[in-house]
Structures are given as C-alpha cells and as structure tokens.
Amino acid sequence: MRWDDISAQTCSIAKATSIFGDRWTLLIVRQLFLGIRRFSDIQQSLGITKHRLTDRLNRLIEEEIVFKHLYDERYNRYEYRLTEKGLDLYPVMITITQWGDKWVCDHDGVPVEYVHTECGEVANPRLCCSCCGKPLSLDNTTLKVGPGIVKKCARDAMSDVDKMLYGRLLDQQEQEP
Amino acid sequence: MRWDDISAQTCSIAKATSIFGDRWTLLIVRQLFLGIRRFSDIQQSLGITKHRLTDRLNRLIEEEIVFKHLYDERYNRYEYRLTEKGLDLYPVMITITQWGDKWVCDHDGVPVEYVHTECGEVANPRLCCSCCGKPLSLDNTTLKVGPGIVKKCARDAMSDVDKMLYGRLLDQQEQEP
DNA sequence: TTGACAGGTTCCATTTTGCAACCATAATTA
DNA sequence: TAATTATGGTTGCAAAATGGAACCTGTCAA
Numbered sequence: 001m002r003w004d005d006i007s008a009q010t011c012s013i014a015k016a017t018s019i020f021g022d023r024w025t026l027l028i029v030r031q032l033f034l035g036i037r038r039f040s041d042i043q044q045s046l047g048i049t050k051h052r053l054t055d056r057l058n059r060l061i062e063e064e065i066v067f068k069h070l071y072d073e074r075y076n077r078y079e080y081r082l083t084e085k086g087l088d089l090y091p092v093m094i095t096i097t098q099w100g101d102k103w104v105c106d107h108d109g110v111p112v113e114y115v116h117t118e119c120g121e122v123a124n125p126r127l128c129c130s131c132c133g134k135p136l137s138l139d140n141t142t143l144k145v146g147p148g149i150v151k152k153c154a155r156d157a158m159s160d161v162d163k164m165l166y167g168r169l170l171d172q173q174e175q176e177p
Numbered sequence: 178m179r180w181d182d183i184s185a186q187t188c189s190i191a192k193a194t195s196i197f198g199d200r201w202t203l204l205i206v207r208q209l210f211l212g213i214r215r216f217s218d219i220q221q222s223l224g225i226t227k228h229r230l231t232d233r234l235n236r237l238i239e240e241e242i243v244f245k246h247l248y249d250e251r252y253n254r255y256e257y258r259l260t261e262k263g264l265d266l267y268p269v270m271i272t273i274t275q276w277g278d279k280w281v282c283d284h285d286g287v288p289v290e291y292v293h294t295e296c297g298e299v300a301n302p303r304l305c306c307s308c309c310g311k312p313l314s315l316d317n318t319t320l321k322v323g324p325g326i327v328k329k330c331a332r333d334a335m336s337d338v339d340k341m342l343y344g345r346l347l348d349q350q351e352q353e354p
Numbered sequence: 355t356t357g358a359c360a361g362g363t364t365c366c367a368t369t370t371t372g373c374a375a376c377c378a379t380a381a382t383t384a
Numbered sequence: 385t386a387a388t389t390a391t392g393g394t395t396g397c398a399a400a401a402t403g404g405a406a407c408c409t410g411t412c413a414a
Contacts, residue, residue, distance in 0.1 A: 003371095015282075023194070027191060027194055030188070043361090047182070049403055049405090076410080076411080090315050091303075097190055100190060104189065104196075111339075113321045117317050118311060119306060124307035126307050127304060130301035132296040134296070136271075136302050142291075145290075146286060148286045169289070225372095
C-alpha cells in the first residue's frame with residue numbers, strides 16, 4: 001500500500017496517520033501548543049533541519065491545521081499558529097501525554113501537569129460518556145458500525161480494506177438487529 | 178537530531194512519537210484493537226509488506242506493547258495481542274478517531290461509533306476533570322511544570338531541549354509562587 | 355559597510371521503506 | 385507418495401524520505 005492510499009481509507013485513524021505518521025509532525029504541533037511559534041524557534045528547539053521543517057509546516061498549512069500569522073509588519077515576519085482544526089488536537093495531545101506519563105516516564109516523574117482552572121486542581125483528564133458522564137474504559141464500551149459504513153455497505157461501495165476492518169462488526173449487528 | 182535522541186527527551190509526547198512516529202505502528206495497534214491479530218491477517222488488511230510488519234511487531238514487542246500468544250500448539254501458530262501497556266492506548270485511539278471523525282471524515286459520516294454499555298447510548302467520549310468531573314477544554318486548563326522538571330531543575334540537570342520547552346513555564350511559576 | 359538574523363532553498367549522503375523473490379515447516383490434497 | 389497450500393517469516397535491491405551542510409534573500413543595527 002502506498003502512502004497516498006492510506007489517507008483514502010474510511011478509517012479516521014488511517015486518515016490521521018497519513019498526516020501525523022512521521023517523525024516530526026506531532027512534535028511540531030506540540031511546540032505550537034506550548035507557544036513556540038516562530039520558524040527558527042521551532043527548528044532549534046526540535047533539532048529538526050530547516051528543510052524538513054519547511055516541508056512539514058507546508059503540509060500542516062495544506063491540511064488547514066496551521067496558518068501563518070504576520071506578527072511584525074515592518075520586518076515581514078510570520079509565526080505559525082494552530083487553526084481551530086489544529087486546536088482540536090488538544091485531547092489527542094492530552095491522551096498521548098498521559099499514556100507517556102504512565103508508561104515511558106523517567107524516574108523523576110511527570111514533566112507537566114494539566115490544571116483545571118475552574119476547580120483549581122490537577123486535572124488528570126479521563127474520557128467520560130457525553131450522555132451519562134461516567135468514565136469510559138475498554139470494558140464498558142463496544143464498537144458499532146456508524147452511518148459511514150452502513151451507507152457504503154447499502155450501495156455496495158465498501159473497499160476491500162473496509163470489508164476486512166468492519167465486516168465482522170457488520171455481521172454481528174445484522175444477526176442481532 | 179537523530180531518531181534515538183528523540184526518545185531520550187523528557188517530554189512524554191516525544192517518547193510516544195519515538196514509538197509511533199512512523200507510517201504503520203499506530204495502524205497495527207488499531208488492527209489489534211479491532212481483533213485482527215494474526216500476522217497474515219494484519220499484513221493483508223493493512224497492505225504492509227511482510228518485511229516491515231515483522232520489523233514493527235518486533236519493535237512493539239520490545240516496547241512491551243504487544244506480546245506473542247500461542248493460539249495453536251499443533252501448528253505452532255502465534256497471534257499478536259496487546260499487553261496492558263498496549264490496551265492503555267485505548268484513550269489515544271478514541272481521541273484520534275474523534276478528531277478524524279470531525280475533521281477528515283468523508284460525506285457518508287462516521288465509520289464506527291462507541292457505545293457505552295452501562296447507559297446503552299452512543300458515548301461520544303470527552304475528556305473530564307478527574308477531580309470535579311466537568312469537561313476539560315483548552316480554555317479551562319493551564320499547564321504547570323510537574324516533579325519531573327522541578328527535580329531536574331533543582332539539580333541543574335535540565336537538557337537544552339527541556340529548557341526551551343519548559344523554561345517559560347518554570348519562569349512563570351517562580352514569579353507567582 | 356559590515357555583520358547578524360529570520361526564514362528559507364539547494365545539493366548530496368544516509369536511512370527507511372516498498373517490492374519481489376525465496377525459504378522453512380506443517381498440513382492437505384491428488 | 386508427491387505435489388500443493390498456508391503461515392510466518394528472511395534476503396536483496398530499488399525507491400523514497402530524511403539529515404547535514406552550504407548557500408541565498410531581505411531587513412535592520414552598529
């Protein structure tokens with residue numbers, strides 16, 4: 001499978017991977033969240049080559065995750081900022097951080113903590129059900145095929161990849177309607 | 178910066194990126210979550226070459242995210258399963274899926290939905306404060322340096338990368354104790 | 355006028371990936 | 385019994401992505 005074909009898949013993780021599945025992109029986004037926005041600051045703080053950084057930033061701009069903001073008209077200087085689509089990656093950054101904090105952290109402990117300003121406490125974010133508010137886990141959730149697959153199935157437009165990925169789920173749901 | 182140096186950083190996102198920052202690893206983990214566990218099934222369903230899949234699975238085993246499980250003694254056949262460390266990636270998978278569903282989904286709609294079995298509804302998972310239970314967002318959270326940085330700072334052991342990343346946060350907190 | 359800085363681009367070597375062929379073991383079929 | 389198939393790989397080479405260093409352009413500051 002070629003790289004372009006991955007982004008063409010129905011799966012949202014595949015599409016996200018086609019954007020972030022490389023050495024640098026997620027780290028660049030992290031810098032932007034931390035307020036490191038200028039080309040040279042990002043470049044030096046990451047130790048990425050200018051070449052690669054130019055490339056990745058352009059990709060992020062193409063994907064409308066980042067935009068260039070003129071912060072100094074006299075000098076014609078730009079900084080890179082997250083769009084709404086980019087800012088929406090906040091939960092992803094948080095869950096990755098938490099996984100890393102738990103499993104790959106060094107003995108000194110967690111490097112940063114999230115504070116919930118409304119209650120003033122360290123937040124320790126966790127995923128909850130938007131309906132009843134209770135915490136979600138692997139044990140109390142199941143997967144269900146959504147409209148994206150149901151529609152494709154109805155008009156016989158499922159790709160081979162889709163069939164392998166979601167076929168089992170579809171079969172289950174057809175048996176117990 | 179070389180690839181090995183990235184995993185040596187204090188930042189949890191950097192460490193996670195050093196594991197998942199490639200074309201395939203996250204997609205392999207997705208297959209495992211979906212119950213696609215055998216070498217040839219993963220290989221065919223992803224369109225990854227055997228070569229690469231061997232490589233990535235071994236890396237995941239090294240990182241103790243995946244382990245080999247003998248499922249047929251007669252044939253000496255193994256399947257790949259997620260360890261606790263691997264299963265703990267569930268929130269990451271969910272938040273990435275949600276981001277993808279919102280921003281890069283095709284017009285047919287969401288491919289899969291998460292159902293909360295306790296309340297029976299589609300879950301639409303969101304991050305909440307473990308202390309007060311209220312939803313978290315970029316607007317109601319702030320970052321604070323944790324023990325990992327405080328300790329390194331105290332014994333003057335912050336790397337240059339750490340200083341650039343967390344220096345600003347540290348300064349802020351020293352000013353307003 | 356010289357130097358420095360921000361923000362790149364160009365060129366080439368190195369590393370990572372993709373593709374195809376091959377291999378070993380065990381089971382199944384002819 | 386011999387040939388074929390399935391699983392789970394390994395090997396070798398070409399193609400693509402990445403890293404490193406040098407170079408370029410526009411602006412300002414000394």
